[in-house]
Structures are given as C-alpha cells and as structure tokens.
Amino acid sequence: MDRQNQENLGTNRSPTNNEERSSTQSLQGRRLFFYPFLITFIIMFGLWLVLSGHFDAFHMSLGLISCAIVSYLSSDLLFPSPRIRGLFSQWVRFVRYVPWLMVEIIKANLHVTYLVFHPRMMELIDPRIIKFRSKLKSDLALVTFANSITLTPGTITVYVSIDGDFKVHAIDKASGDPLPGEMEARMPGHSVRSNG
Amino acid sequence: MKITGLIIAVLTGALLIYATADFPAWGDPASPASTHVSPRYIEKTIEETAVPNMVTSVLADYRGYDTMFETTVIFSAGVACFLLLRIFRREEPEERLYRHVLTGVTIHVKKGGKLPPSDDFERIDTEWTPHDLIIKTMCRLLIPFIQLFALYVIAHGHHSPGGGFQGGVMLGASVIVLAMSQDLRTAVRRLREKVDALLCATGVFIYAGTGALCLLLGADFLNYRALAPLLNVDPIMARSHGIFIVEIGVGIAVMATMIWIYSNVSSSGKYDEGL
C-alpha cells in the first residue's frame, strides 16, 4: 500500500490541493494523516457499536481492531484531503437539509405516483433534458445535490461534470422548471467551499 | 442438440421426480435427515463449542475439514484464473498514453520516450473513460462502511448469520467497487497484485496451519481443543476461538481471491483499467 499514489485517486483537482499534497510528504505529513484517521476511527467505532450488539471485552476489542484496520485502509477515501476544517459546520447544515429533502421527496413521489396511475399518462408527461450550471464547488456537495435531484420531483441527474455542469432529465415541464433553485441554496457545503 | 438436450433433461427430471415418491414430506420433522445426525449439532453446539450459530460450529468445527477444502477450492480458482489469464507484457507497446490528471489532456509517448517522474500523469489505455463524478464519490464514501460491515460479519459469525466467507466476499467487493468506480489500476495500487496473491495463500494457510498446529500439539488434525493451553482458555472456548481464527483465515483468503479473480477477469489478465 503506498500512500503517495493513493493521494492521486482522490479528487485533487485544484492546484492548491497539489501543493498541499507535496507538503504532506514533509514533516507535517504524519499529523495531517492522523486526523482523518481518528475521525474515521470514531465514526467506524460508533457504527460498530450499533452493528455489534455485543458489549463484552472480546467483541469490543475485535471492534477496535476492525475499526483500526478500516481506518488504516480507507480513511483517505472518506476524507481525501487531509484538511478537516469546516467539517462540523457542514454536518450541521446537512442535518438541517435532510428533513427538507424528505418533504420534497414525498411531494415528488406523490407527483410521480399521480402520473403513474393517471389513465392518460402519456399525454401528461413530456420528458425533456435540462442543462444548467451549479455554483457548488466541492465534489461532495455536487454529488449530494445530484442525488437530491434524482430523488426529487420528476428529475434525474443524467450527468454532472466536475465543474458543476448539470444535465437533468425531467419527466414533465413542471418538474424541471424550479432547478437549480432552492435546493442548491440549501445544500451543505455551498458556503464552505468558497475558500477553495 | 436442442432435442438431445431436451430429452436428456426430461429423462433426468423424470427419474428424479420418480424418486421423490419415497421422500419424506417436505419439512417433516421426523424425517431421517432431521433425526439421525443433525440433532447432535443442534443440541450440543453450545455445550461442545460455545457457538450459538450452529451453522458456524458445524462449518468450522464438526465439518471443519470440508470448509478447509472449500477455501482451498476458492484459492485454486484464484490461482487458476491467474494462470489462465495473466499476461506479463514483456515488449513495450508502440506508444503509451499518459493523461494529465488535472486537465485531462492525453499525451502520446512514443516507444523509448519517457515522462519526467511526476504524480500529475497517469498511464491510461485507449479505453479510458472519464470517471463519473457521482458514482466515484458515492463509492468512495461507501467503501469504508462496506469494509466495516464485512469485518463485523466476520467477527460475529458465532452469533448471527455470516462468517468468514460472507465477510470475505464483502471485503473483496469493497475493493471491486473501488476498481469499478475509478479504475482497476487505482485498486491495484492500493492492493498490489503480489500482496493480494500472498494474502490469498496466507488466508488458506492460516486455516490449514491451525489444523496442523493442533496436530503438532498432539491432537487430531483440526481438533481445536488442543489449542486450549496455547490460548489459555478451557477446551470448549478453545474450540470457539479456533473457529474464529479459522474464520479470519477464510475471510482473508476469500477477499484476496475475489479481488484476484476480478482483476484478472475484468482486465483479461492485463491489469489495465479493467471494467
């Protein structure tokens, strides 16, 4: 397993990240690697506790070992850049975002269900492809946005470029119109990424 | 051929259906299969091995010998795929393609030419396609969870369904997901082919080695009871722990083999971008 190459597989697009990575190899490297590791470890261990349901010493120690292994192997996948600033605020935004999304999803589904069971469905639907550019920058934000679009009324993300170009398939005109709209505004990571 | 196949299939089926007449009814608790050998497994599993999941106890202890060979089957399948498909390219191709990671510009390098050592370029094949952002990111996020779940499955084989094999497959699958969401080279960079092959052998070796260790400690092959003094527990717990050790071995072997087979099949032995 070599760490240098691994960095590459993350999505370090900006030159800033590259510079950071070269500094990673210097003295700071170990410490910068440590935080993602630790956070991954904590998340993983929380998950383990939920999964396991056995709280005796044997299983707990197994849990520790397993979490350590996973963190060692994959913490860089979870946190491709060693910087973890702003993580917390992102999470807060995310938690606020989810309930809103839920409501949207239910609305979306009712809409689609209506279409599905409508006897003259063929006349109602009018599929089209909408293109727009999102202001979001980070991968994660883009992906969350794209998935949210997929989950919400009559739209499916067809293509996202790394620069935020979206292609969306909408089932009818009404579904496609409001994009990007409110959803983008509510996205976690929208504000955070501005410093990148 | 179609008619022949049909005739053979129907004949076989007829013979088998004819034989079902003498079967005990489906789900009959008094059938020989349920009364002859299996009751001991059910009633004594806790007493003899301290493992509530009797499938695990039978799998890894009562019939642990089968399972050892089961793992060997997987291992040999991995070796077989390697033997059949792997191509070690000796001669340099006419030209190589390098992609600048940041801009996506592709550079053609003629035979003999060289790029300055840099992380910004990666070697690609003609087949290379841009990564899909959504898939790539989501898989990146999911992989650690899949891995943890797989480890959980291996560790809790005693109490719930699952065990080394299932966990190993999922561990392997996590790497396969990585290979699919990005490309095979990435996955191979994380887990080198040689390491993978060695892991594969190690996993099975752990299993068979545990058995042989019992042999060296004076008991029959795979009789984990003999491990008791070594692990410092009573013989019944020794069986339980023995099962656990073995499951780990199975997990490692299966994981490595799945990755091995996938890498070979998906790149037809070239270890390029793969699927």
Add this chain to the structure above:
Amino acid sequence: MDNIFLYSGLYLAFLMVLSLYRALFGPTVMDRMIGVNAIGSKTAVLLILIGLLYHRVDMFVDIALAYAMLNFIAVLAASRYFQKRKGLYDESPYR
C-alpha cells in the same frame, strides 16, 4: 400482525412479477436493469418481512444490509459496461 406481514410479502412478490416483466421483455438491456433493480429494492424489504415472520429480525437485518450493498454493486457493474462499451446493440470487439 403476522398475517399482515405475510400478505404484504405476497403482495411484494406479486409486484416483483410486474417488475419482472420489464426484466424479461426489455426491450433494451437498460430496461432489464431497471426491472432487476426494482426487484432488488423490494427484496430488501421482503427479507426484513421474513425476519419478522420468523420473529428473528436481528438475524435477517445483516442479510438485508449486505444485500442492499451488493445489489448496488451489480447495477454499478452493468452500468460501467456502457461507460466503456458505448453501443446499445452492436459493439466493437476488444483488442
């Protein structure tokens, strides 16, 4: 309650038949994928239902979870195929 679960399960099986129609009769491979994916999402629910019918949900949850994960992998693999082979019906032989 068991009966409700049982009939829900049967109903899910019926829905699977509907999805299966797409899986069987295409017309394109993508349609099949949709059908199979739909079957997959129902299967996860069905697995938990079975667990409830057995009164041993804790044993089935793991399977359902693993199942959900791996079903995703299968779909992923199939879609990856089209990322590299850009033909719906015809194809270029691999060299």
Add this chain to the structure above:
Amino acid sequence: METITSIKPLLAVLVSLLVTPILVSSRASNVREGWTFVAATAKFLIVLSMLPTILKGTEIVYTVVEFLPGAAIKFRVDALGMLFAIVSSSLWIVTSAYSIGYMRGLKEHSQTRYFCFFAFALSSTIGVAFSANLLTLYLFYEMLSLATYPLVTHHQDLEARSSGRKYLLYIMGTSIGLALPAMLICYNLAGTLEFSKQGFLAGTASKPLLGLLLFMLIFGFAKAAIMPLHAWLPAAMVAPTPVSALLHAVAVVKVGVFSVVRVLTGVFGTNLLLSLDFSPFIIFVASVTILVGSFIALTQDNLKRLLAFSTIAQLSYIVLGVGLLSPKGMIGGIVHIAMHAFGKITLFFCAGAIFVATGKKNISEMIGIGRRMPVTMAAFFIAALSITGVPPCGGFLSKWYLVLGSLEAHQIAILVVLLFSSLLNACYFMPIVYKAFFCRPEEAMFKNTVQEAPLFCVVPLVVTALISIILLFYPQPFFRLASMMVHSITGT
C-alpha cells in the same frame, strides 16, 4: 517322478538376457560378437549340465513368481523340454558364428540391435522349452514374437514392413485372440495351468467345449504354421538369412510346434484325446498342411520361400506324429524336432551363403552353382536328403518312426501321406542339387572357379550337415529323451 529344485533353468533363460546390456554398450564389433559367443556357450553348457539329471528320470523345477494358485512363472525341465533346449542352444552357437560371417559379409547395418534381439529371442526360446505351465509358456511365446519382430524387419524397407505386419498380425492376433482366452477358460475349468502327465483338463468339461479349446489352442499357437495360419512364414523370409535359419527353421516355428505338443500332451493328455476321439482332427489338419505345403513348395522359385514352405510341411510331421497318439508315432514326431532342425538350418545356411557369395536368391539363377560353391552345395545335398528322409541322414530315423507309428495306429492313409510327401520333398530338392552340379556347360551361370562364401559362413553349415549325418548313427540322446517323454505320458 522325482523333482529337484534348482535355479539352473532360470539361469539358462537369463544368461542371454544378461548379456544384452553388454552388447548394447559395446561399440566394437569384436567385443560384441565375443560376448555373444560367451553367452551362447554358457547357455549350452548350462543346458547340458542338466542333461544327466534329466536322463536319470528326475525333473528340475524352479518357481520364480506365483501370480495366482496354479499359474506362476515356473520352470520345469523334463525330457521333451530338454530335447528342444539342447537343439536350440547348440544351434545358437553355430548360428552366431554364421551370423558373423553373414552380417559382415553383407555389411549389414544395426548389427548391435541384431545381436541383442537374437539373444533375447534365444532366452525366450529356452523359456518356452523349460516352462512348466501354460502361463509361462504363453509369456515366453509372446516375448519371442516381440523379440523376433525387429529381426524379421531388419532391413526396414517397405517389403520388410509389410512382412512385419503380416508376421505380427498372424502371431499376436492368434495368440491374443485364441490362445489367451483358451488359456483363461482352461484356468477357470481346471483351476490350474500346470502341465501334467495326463493333462489337467481331464474330466472338467463337455466334449464340445474341449473340442473348441483344442481348436483354439492349436491354432492359437500360430507359430506352428498349421494351415491356414501359415502365411506369415514365407513372408518372414525377408529377414536376414541367419534369422530365417535359426528362428524360422528352429526357434520360432519349433516353439510353435513345441507349444502344440505341450498342449496335446500336457494340457489335454493322450488319454483324454483318445477318449474324446480328437485324433483324426489333428491328423487331418496336419496331413492337409503337409501335402499342400509340399505342393506349394514345388512351385517356388525363390530358394528361401521354397524352404519356408518346406518347413511348413515338415512342421506338420511333428504335429502329425504326436497327433497319432501312438508311442512310436510320438517318438518319431518329437525326434523330428531335432532332425528337421539340423537339416533345415543347413539348408538355410546354404541359401544364405549363396546370397552372400553371389547375391542370388532364385533357384533359376543358381544353375551350375555347384561348381563355384561345391562345399556349400554338398552340404545342401546332405541336408536335402535328411529332410526327404533318406539314409544316411538323421531325417530317415524320424520318418521311419512316424511310419511305424501310423501303422501302429492303423492309419494307412497317413502312411500314404507320409510317403507321398517324401516323394514331393525329393521332387523339389533334387532338381536344385542336380542343376547345381550337373548342368550343361552352356546353361551354367557361374564360372568354374571355386569361390565360397566367407569362412564364418561355410564352417557352420558344414558342421550342421555333418551332425545331420552323425545323428543317423548316434541318435541316442534324442531318442532316449523322446522315449522317456512318451513313456512318462503313456505309461508304456
């Protein structure tokens, strides 16, 4: 009958086998031939050393391996076997000498292989002679077939190839197709394969089955060249002449006949054959072979082919003699093994010597050859007399006994056959001799200068011709052995 255990039979068999590695490894021809002589002499001496014991009426037994009860690799030296062994081992010495002359004279290739397989063949022959049961006999019989194949096909040309095919087809086909199953049936019937004085098949099966077995065994050992399974013998004449001489006048064909004799005496037994009245069948088959063989011989131009057909006819004398089942006839038949061997080998030697000296194969090309090769042709004449059965040669004795035997068995027809065939013999031999010496000068194809074949060729044939004569006056050992044999099986 007393028996003693001794390893001598095994030694006699092995001695020539043991010498083959040395033959293979030796590059120099002199060394090779020297070792051949050593082996041949040793073999002859070992065989001879057993003679006194046998003459005392004791049998020598040695079991090598026992595969299953009653079927082992086992040697038993009795009078009949002794007779055959003496004949073949003594003639090997002579033939070795002759081979040297012949092979060197013609500058043949692959001489090492030739000598090796020759030694191998002799081992098998002695093995057959000393075998104590049908299994051992079959074993060595097959070995002999295989060992002679490279000898027969020595020239490696197309003719040799087709002859080799024919040879194997006949020999191995019959032995596997007929003799082997017959042997197995015998074993299943009797539980043993050990030759016994009264035959081990007595009282084990019905007449039709026994008849079938007899048929299978007689024709199974096709080396006896009983018609219609004779065609391999003329074909095998493509071999170098020493091979034809030793193997197709002595070893191979005699092994066939010997096997048939063993079958008749050791497997079935005279009493059984008499009681079942199988004798006419054997006699009929043998008579037909004698007459047809002789007639065909009359028409041949190639000298070796003529000799081959002559051999076919002569072999059936032996079968006929034993088939008569009368003591005198049997003695005659058995002694004929020896008599015919010495006579026929001389004839072959002569044919070979002519070939070496002149390159001629056909009789029509040999007119006047007596003037060029007087010694050879004289020997030829003596041997021809012996084969025809005219004094002063050994052949007369055996024919005489055969005649007596046919009278004893009240088979006048056989008497006629014998006499008629002798006449035929004279008809195809005498013209050759006549033409060789007493042709008109303008007919003669050779100059008058004496130019014999190499010494190594001539000496052996002179020796064998002399022995043919001597045997008339001193046939004692052979007669003694034959009568011991007959005595022991018939009790008279």
Add this chain to the structure above:
Amino acid sequence: MIWQLDLAILTLVVIVGIGAITVKDLLGAAIMFGAYSFMMCLLWSIMGAVDVAFTEASVGAGVSTVFFVAAVFRTTRRTKD
C-alpha cells in the same frame, strides 16, 4: 418455512431461470442471472437457511454478477441463442 411465500418465489425463480437462458443478449443474461440470485437468496431466507441466504446474497447478487459482467465486457454481448 413460510410456504405461501415459498411457492410464490419458487414460481418467480423458475420464470427468471427460463428468462436468463433465453435472453438473446449476454449482458441481459448476466443481469437476469443476478435477479435469479436475488430470488434464490429470498427463497433460502424463507426456508430459514440464513447463512446460505447471506452467502448467496454476497456471492450471487454481488460478486458473480460482477464477474459475469466483467467477462462479457472482455468478450462480447452477442449470442445466437
């Protein structure tokens, strides 16, 4: 064992099985085979064989299908039957 569900899924299994071998497209066959594995997994859960179901879920639904697709990717989708 829940025989009602069992019967329902068994029927599905047979249909999918026939589908998998009749589809005139290897990728389709691979996908159908994946569906077949889902069904089998369900079937085994219904019969109470959780471990087998787990294995089938991980192997059949996950890895085998991926292998199939990978192999089809490396070969061809074309099939005459």
Add this chain to the structure above:
Amino acid sequence: MNIIVTLLLFAGLFFFTGGAVGILRFPDFYSRLHPAGKLDTLGSLLAITALALFNLHHFSIGTLLTSIKIILILVFVFLASPTATHAIVDAGVRAGLAPWVKGEERR
C-alpha cells in the same frame, strides 16, 4: 402502534405498486427510471420504517439496536438508490439511447 405500522407499511406498498406499474407503463427508458428510482426508494423508506417500528414492539436494548440497523439499511438505500439510478441513466446516455419525446410510440 400496530396501526401506525400497518399504515406505514401499506403506504410503502402503495408506492412500491406505483413503482412497479410505472416501470410497466412509462414509454421509454428514461421516464421509467423515475418511478423505479423514486417510488421504490420512498416505498422502502416507509415500509422499512414501519418494520423498524414494529420491531420495537418488545423494547429492549437488543431490539433497539436491531431497529437502528434497519434504519441503517434505509440510510444505505438512500445513498445507493439515487447513485444506482444515476448509474443506469448514465449507461443509457452513453449507450446512445435517445429519450422519448411526446408523440412517439411507446418503446
């Protein structure tokens, strides 16, 4: 409790039905993905929540953990399902499948 569970379950089944019917009725591949991707997800959401709730019937730490695990499935489905949908639609686009436009035959 049971009533809530039943209602949720039935709602989930309703959406599942919508998904299945939608897959059958919609005219082309892209539009079929809408019911398949969304309705099935929501159906899963409702049904699985129902089942998780039902599992808390006999409350204990064990059942609670089990319920959380069931919810984890849900989380996973929510993460994976849109991704899978996207993967399929991406495949369709790359395969060159033209979207259905109004007025065409059903495909």
Add this chain to the structure above:
Amino acid sequence: MSQHYPTLLVTVPLLAAFIISAAGWINKRLCFPFAVATLTVAAYSCVGLLFRVLHEGVVHYRLGGWPPPWGIAYYVDQLNGLVLSVISVSALINLIASKRSIEREFPEKIGPFYTLYVLFVTGMLGITVTGDAFNLYVLLEIGSLTGYALIAMGDKDRAPLASLNYLYMGTIGACFYLLGVGYLYIVTGSLNMVDIASILPGLYQSKAVMTAFIICMVGMWIKMAFFPLHGWLPNAYTFAPSASSSLIAPLMTKVMIYVMIRFILTVFTPKFAFSTLAVSDSVVWLAVIAIVMGAIFALAQRDLKKMLTYIIVAEVGYMVGGAWLGNRAGMTGAILHIVNDALMTLCAFLVVGNIVYKVKGYSFEDLKGLFSKMPFTMGAFVIGALSIIGVPPTCGFFSKWYLISGAIQASHYGFVVALLFSSLVNVVLFFRIIEIGYYEPFGDHHGHDHHPEPMAEAPLSMLVPLFIVAAGLVLVGLYTGDIVNHIIQFVIPKGLL
C-alpha cells in the same frame, strides 16, 4: 507421527501448496524443490500407511476429533492404501520428469503451475482417503478445478475450449454425484459412508436409494469418461501441456473408478448393486461398447496423444466392466487395473512428453525415425505399449487376465470378446506407431529438420523417471500375485464370489 499418516498425506501437500504459491512470488526457483519435497513426504506417508494397513487392518482417523457420523472420518483400508500409493508415487515421478517442460512452457507462471499441480494431487489423495461422501465432493471439485486450469494451459488454440467442455461435463458429473449424495442423505440422514452403509440395507427397495445409486454412478461415469459420456476426455487430454496430461490422464479417471468401486463395495454393498438393482448386465454391455468404440476411435486417430486418450476411454470400459461383472475375479481385475492402468498411462504420456520436448509435436508425422533419434524413450514406449496390449510379464497382462477370467466366470462372453478385440486393436495401434518410428527416416516430410541428428535423447531428468515407470510396469506385473494376495483380496467382501 505414524498415527497421523492419513491426514499428513493430504495436509502436507495442501499446506505446501500455499507455501509454493507464496514462493512463486518471491523466487521461482524455490517452487520445484518444495513441490518435490512435499510429494515425497506425501508418497512416504502413503506407502507407510499402506504398510500400516497391511499389518493392522483398517485405519481410522477422526478429523477434528469428532466421532464419525458427526465429524469427518477417514477409513483407510487396503484399497485406499493401494490407490493412494499409486497416486502419490506417480505424481512424484511425473513432477520430476516434467520439470524441464514446465520450465520451458510457462517460464513466468511456474509458481501457480506447481501450486495447482500439488493441489491437484491433494485433491486426488483426498478423494481416495476420505470416508465422507460430501467431503469427497469437495475434494473432487478441487481436483477438477485445478485440472481444468492445468489442461487449459496447453495448446493455445484448442486447449481452452477443450478444457471448458471438460468443465461443463465435469460440473454436471460432480453435481450428479452431489445430487446422489443428497438423495442418500434424505433417506438416511447421514453423510458418512460407513454409516450410510449400515442404514441402507433396510431401504434397498426405496426408489430414492435406487435413484441415488443411478445418479451417483452416472455422475462418476461422466467424470471417468465412460463411453457415451466420454466426449470431453480426448480433446482435454490431447491439448493439455505434457506435464498436465501425464499428471491428469493417469490419475483422474482411475480415482473416479476407485470412487465407483468404493461406492459399490462400501456404501451400497455388492448385494444391492448387483442383485437388487438388476442393471449390472446392461452396464457390462455398455462397457463392451465402450471398449469397442474406444478401440475403433483410437484406430481413426492420426496423432499419438489423441490415440492414447481413446485408449484411456477403452481402458475405462475395462475397469467399469470388470467391476460390474459382479464377481471376485472381475473386481480384482478392475482394482488391479486401476494400478496398472495408472502406471501404463503414466508411462505412455511421459513418453509423449519427452517426444514433445524434443520434437515439438506428437502427430504420427512427427514420430518418424524416432527409434534412432530417441532410442531410450522409444524403448520405454515399447514397454508401455506392451503393457497396454497385455503382453506378459508386463502388468497389463495380469489385470486383463483377471478381467477375462471374471468375465468367463460370469459367462459374459461379450466382454471377453471385447477385451480381446481391444487387445488386438492395441497391437495394431502400437505397432503402427512403432513402424513409423522404426522405418520412416527422421524429418522426411516434416520441414523443420533436414540435417539428421544421430541421437537427440531427452534430458536425463526426463529419462530416469520414465525408466523407473517402465521398470515398474514389469515389476508390478511380476508381483501381481503379492498385490492380489496381500492387498486386493481383503478389499473385496466375502459375499462376493
């Protein structure tokens, strides 16, 4: 350690396979010594076990310490011991003999090749030694899987397809076997062979048991290439690399015949197989057809290796027919022929390996002039050929002897005729080859060698094992009596006359 022989002989190769696999990644040259050492230990254990069995009777071994119906147990009797010894020894000999050709054919993949080689041997040994019906299936799959891979590495054009066909047929066969075991399990509730045998007598009339028997037998017949089911064998063995074909050809079919005999004798007693189920006569007739057809197909071939494969098909007919004659002699013949045929086939295929190594071909064209070019190889070939033909004192004769006498005792003359017919055809087959090697000048029509080489014998490391095998053919023939009296005799139950 001697009480652990039964497990050592399987686990030592198994453990070593993993070490070899790892060693292949570290240093390729380590693989061969490891493999040799492993198989030597295995062979030593096998022979030691055989002697122990001869002295002490049946050896029991409990794996994991569990008593038999619950755990997996080994019962090693004389039959196992004999077959085990043959397998391990021939595998060892072949390993040494094929070192050169392996190194030449797969220079990059030596490690995996030896791994699979040793695993294959493990599978074969395990099948032979195990006393558990299901365990046998797993080991069978090990043997088969490794076998498929080993075969597919041969001829670039043909071997993969042949191997894939083998895989299909082999899987059907193994699945049928598994199905049969399942049928037995459903009526007996046990998987242990001895335990099943003790329960079965009350169930002989059951349709399920009958079907189980038939299905098991059909499965094994597929695996052993019994005539109508032989389709996979000729191509698979012909196009395999010489190291694999000389490993698999002697072992696979023979081991399956062993399994069949084991099932007839131990699991379903002979009484059931031969009396209750009145099919033995038809099976023997099937064997007759197998022998005749095998011989005829062999006649039609134009290359040596394929001809040998059809001879194997015929030989399988010998053994199946012999076993199903239902009497002592026939069964003895079948068991003896397992040993002999393994050696004979090994000898023949080693010869082919040598020829391929030197001449790079095995069609009849390539054999021209080989007697002068490779006299020692061809000498060994002649011995092997004689044994296959059935000429005393080579071993082939004696098994044929028993088979024929068994057939005579059973009054099954069709089988006698078939055996004799095939012997005669073998004479034709082999002497045809000998003629080509003997008469035709070397490199006559064949393009690649115009200047005749006087001697181009295979290297000594290939010749010596070949000679050992050839000598073994004669020695086994000479000691047939001992083998039968001290080993095989005890295997066959007293009830079988």
Add this chain to the structure above:
Amino acid sequence: MGDFIQALVAKYNYWIYITLMMIGLYAMIAKNNLIKKIVGMNIFQTAIILFYVSIGVKKGGTLPIIEHGHGAHSHVVHAVDYINPLPHVLMLTAIVVSVATLGVALALGIRIYNRYHTLEEDEILSQIREK
C-alpha cells in the same frame, strides 16, 4: 386426485428444484453460446443447492441459531425447534464451489474469445475445422 394434491403439497419444493435443474441441464447441453452454458451451469448448481436446503427444512423450526444463546447454558435446546443446519453447511460449500467454477469458466471463456473472437461454439468449431 386427492393423493396427487397431497403429494403436491408435500413435495412441490422438490419438483421445482427438478424443474430448475432441467432448465440448467438443458441450457448446458443445448445452448450454443459458451457464456450461456455457464449461466445454465450456475442454474443447475443452484437447483441442487435448493434441493439440499429443502432437505433441511423443518415444520415449526426456527433458524439454526440458538436464541438467547450468548452464554446462556441453562435452557435446554430441543432438536425439533431448530432447522437442520447440516444441509446449510454443505450448501455453503457448494455455493463456494459454484462461484469458483464460475470464475474459472469465465477465465476460460475469455481466453477462447481472445483467440477466436466469438463465443459461439459452432463458429469456433468451424474456425478450427478451417485450419
């Protein structure tokens, strides 16, 4: 008729497995495409697994994992209450074997394709014959 229905209810699982097995076997023999044959092979193997699992089923039995088993040695376990675990164990092995076979078979298929550029058996055979 009544008997038949009774048999149907008691044995239908076995019959379905036989049907599946026939499908698989038919595909293996009759199909021309190598990968299709592999699919058939897997169906065939799965059918057998189904058969085995069916053997293990017990009416009224629960999963073969002891309830409340963690450390509780006190309560008595009755064999009737649990499904027979042995077939499950065996079938785990069989599944593994089938996936191993699948891997090797696919590898072989790829090799064949790389050589002949087709997966149809008849086309491959005709290519071989042409040579």
